[in-house]
Amino acid sequence: MSYLKIESIQKTYQNDKPAIVDFSLEIPKGQIISLIGESGSGKSTLLRIIAGLESKNSGEVFLGEEKILTPKEKLVPGYDEIQLVFQEYHLYPNSTVEENIGRPLIQYDKAYKKKRIDELLKLLGLDAFSTKLPRQLSGGQQQKVAIGRALSLEPQVILLDEPFSSLDTIQRRELIVELKTIFKQLEVTVIFVTHDLDDALQMTDSLVLMHKGKLLQKGSPESIFEKPKNLYAAKLFSHLNIVSEKPRTYIRPSDIQLFKSVGLAGKVLEKQYLVHYNQLNVRLENGAEWLVEDKKRMFELGEKVCLRWDEKKEISF
Numbered sequence: 033m034s035y036l037k038i039e040s041i042q043k044t045y046q047n048d049k050p051a052i053v054d055f056s057l058e059i060p061k062g063q064i065i066s067l068i069g070e071s072g073s074g075k076s077t078l079l080r081i082i083a084g085l086e087s088k089n090s091g092e093v094f095l096g097e098e099k100i101l102t103p104k105e106k107l108v109p110g111y112d113e114i115q116l117v118f119q120e121y122h123l124y125p126n127s128t129v130e131e132n133i134g135r136p137l138i139q140y141d142k143a144y145k146k147k148r149i150d151e152l153l154k155l156l157g158l159d160a161f162s163t164k165l166p167r168q169l170s171g172g173q174q175q176k177v178a179i180g181r182a183l184s185l186e187p188q189v190i191l192l193d194e195p196f197s198s199l200d201t202i203q204r205r206e207l208i209v210e211l212k213t214i215f216k217q218l219e220v221t222v223i224f225v226t227h228d229l230d231d232a233l234q235m236t237d238s239l240v241l242m243h244k245g246k247l248l249q250k251g252s253p254e255s256i257f258e259k260p261k262n263l264y265a266a267k268l269f270s271h272l273n274i275v276s277e278k279p280r281t282y283i284r285p286s287d288i289q290l291f292k293s294v295g296l297a298g299k300v301l302e303k304q305y306l307v308h309y310n311q312l313n314v315r316l317e318n319g320a321e322w323l324v325e326d327k328k329r330m331f332e333l334g335e336k337v338c339l340r341w342d343e344k345k346e347i348s349f
């Protein structure tokens with residue numbers, strides 16, 4: 033049974049084009065999904081609507097049986113059960129780590145508060161930093177404090193709005209792996225908003241693509257990679273080379289094999305060393321420029337290279 037149910041949400045900010053267009057999605061309890069979309073596609077607006085922090089023109093959000101009310105319908109907007117975490121940590125700079133985590137528990141019994149803070153410090157590996165101030169921590173640790181604070185009220189749903197964007201790649205990867213384990217352990221339902229496909233894939237194998245306010249495609253990375261719904265969905269995964277003799281047909285660099293002779297001939301214009309291959313920019317005889325992957329690092333600048341691929345790998349729209 034779906035736990036978080038988003039039904040036909042429509043949202044237009046005043047005098048503007050629609051930010052969310054007929055968006056529906058059902059997420060089972062404890063599932064982690066990544067919501068991917070370019071800037072302005074409506075991701076943050078959708079999260080705020082789910083959290084009950086933003087008005088909408090029509091549609092409903094349900095958490096289990098409970099209908100999520102908008103700020104106009106509820107005296108105190110938002111829900112303890114649904115917590116939003118942002119890119120900016122919004123920590124209290126003069127409060128310690130444990131004080132920051134315990135902030136939402138201000139009205140709770142002292143003993144419970146202490147127990148809950150200790151649990152979260154341990155869960156997040158922040159025990160050693162409990163009396164430190166936010167500025168004494170790394171970016172990744174500060175974000176963990178913000179997530180600890182969001183977890184303090186034992187929410188059912190965590191909405192992560194590009195929470196790792198200000199961290200460097202290594203910090204981000206480590207934090208994603210760590211948090212994924214924690215979220216699974218807590219059986220919390222998570223929507224992870226990002227514009228970075230790699231981050232999304234590290235977090236989950238359940239993707240939702242959002243484009244211009246609409247749900248474009250959802251499913252596993254494999255299914256979207258193999259059958260992208262449009263050019264935007266396809267390009268999220270890799271560059272696409274245009275197969276010029278066929279209308280609206282493309283081939284991915286990773287699906288092209290390179291040979292010294294026989295195949296579509298071209299000349300290496302540029303060579304870029306990447307971790308697993310050299311990326312070549314090849315000018316074909318018809319003047320088109322293609323990106324290909326030289327996995328054996330065989331070809332040099334100016335050299336002739338011949339390209340072949342399986343037609344079944346071509347993507348057409």
Ligand SMILES: Nc1ncnc2c1ncn2[C@@H]1O[C@H](COP(=O)(O)OP(=O)(O)OP(=O)(O)O)[C@@H](O)[C@H]1O
Nearest residue numbers: 045046048051069070071072073074075076077078
């Ligand atoms: N408070 C607001 N008032 C008016 N328009 C807004 C407001 N917030 C967002 N918008 C508009 O709604 C659309 C969706 O914005 P939103 O921030 O939800 O997208 P996003 O996918 O989260 O983008 P980003 O990745 O840049 O944060 C954009 O056209 C944006 O300009």
